[in-house]
Amino acid sequence: MNAYIFPGQGAQFSGMGLDLYENSPLAQELFEQANSILGFNITDIMFEGTAEALKETKVTQPAIFLHSVILAKTLGDSFKPDMVAGHSLGEFSALVASGALNFEDALKLVSKRALAMQKACEIKPSTMAAVLGLEDNIVEETCAKTEGIVVAANYNCPGQLVISGEIEAINAACETLKEVGARRALVLPVGGAFHSPVMEPAREELAAAIESTTFSKPNCPIYQNVTASAVTDETAIKTNLISQLTAPVKWTQSVQQMIADGATLFTEVGPGKVLQGLVKKINRQAEVTSATLETIS
Template sequence: MSKIAFVFPGQGTQYVGMGKELYENNEIARKEFDKIFSNLDMDLKAVMFEGSEEELKDTKNTQPAIVAMSLVLEKLLREKGIVPNYVAGHSVGEYAAVGSAGFLTVEDAVKLTSLRGKAMSEVSAQVEGSMAAIIGLESDKIEEALKNVDGIVEAVNFNEPKQTVIAGEKEAIGKACITLKEAGARRAMELAVSGPFHSSLMKPAGEILKTALEEFNFNSATTPLIGNTTAKEITDVDSLKEELYRQSFGPVKWVDTINTLKEAGVTKIYEIGPGKVLNGLIKKIDKELEVVNIEKLTDLD
């Protein structure tokens, strides 16, 4: 029997006004958003619905905004009787997966995301780091070439077979882009991000997060979560805490995650949240998988 997975997008998919249509036109969505907003020490509603693009792009705002919208949409999809066999999320999308899997309540999943965003924002401001997307070169060749680059630079997001993101020290990223083009990459472009996310430079953020995790009341999962750093099933709380800690300075193995879902019998994937980024990546990993985007009320109809 074919299985279903819910997947949730990461940073970069945000836009001003995200979630406003849901809030204004659906009573369930409004109630869920209000629970989320009242559980935070920031005015996320104003940032999402009326904020400036600059404000929304700030990591400490971006991350809870994406997870909040994703989890409200997830609730509406479940109301239609659609239930996942597995969940996964790309980078900060893993926090929406935490809520979807039943490890935390929706409002606590967003609150934890907010703490993660603040920790990453603080650490990013202290390190001279950046990221770059490498297109048209296999990940094993990228990792091999990076061994010859001076400074800290690591392959961190394995997005699809020929698209990998690297992160590290700003100067090392510049050198790596030149080296990787020489090694055969079609494109090597620095990204407009505020820090070297998922690299070892972010380990201090992981330490802050590790302490914050103890403040939350976790439950065992009702749905298995496929972890970013291992691409393996997680259902118990201790394994999840270890994953969230390591994920803040460890890789997003998205290709392996999708392959794990396929091997587990998943044939249909719902991408839940802003944008259609994961749809494109999944199609490049495995064309046979059916991907349905859930972003607006019309998608739910």
């Protein structure tokens, strides 16, 4: 069974999507449509902008979404997912790929999500940190004992968990985690505490937009971050998508469940190969590949 997976924030690079634009009339049309929907030429930043310009949340999130979704759409008849999943922001790409959301509505939601998250970051200074080499339960227990807001946010693969919360609480948790044996506890260069209670204002703002958007029944199961299980019901998809901003990304658990449900090949659709690396760390036997322009039919 073919599982298609879609990356999240952090996978961006300068020049992303230019090969698609230059080689596919469909891609060109969708990129121009995106410029019109967003109200600015995101293609200029994607194709020619600096890494710094691409790092801005209001640009990064739509840029990665566009790269993934437009690549998927240019794959034509060869794109036949048996199941899909996306890491954080990538869940929106997965929803379009599975037919649960249309391109225009999803791009509008991604743009609103990015702006709402940016605002939430400005309300409360916060950050995230990568913790390597510890069991999940030790990281969870340390977070629970630390004063202030700090929670497990991204279960990326065994031995790699990202924590999220207030700056002081993150710094304190990192010190404790090193003391109890973490190989590394490293504060990440991110704008705020994604997938933590700090994102509550963004969750409330995005909830209204998601509720007023039409979702369709997906043509294959989507393994959502919040549940790490196959979902096909539109109402459940909406509920999980709203919860996602303040809940952890259960990537390890999602991949394990997809394999248990029959996934034999994981194809990453979008910039970079981060998810392929995580899949191999979750299960060494799993086969991974990238969707590339050469496979366009």
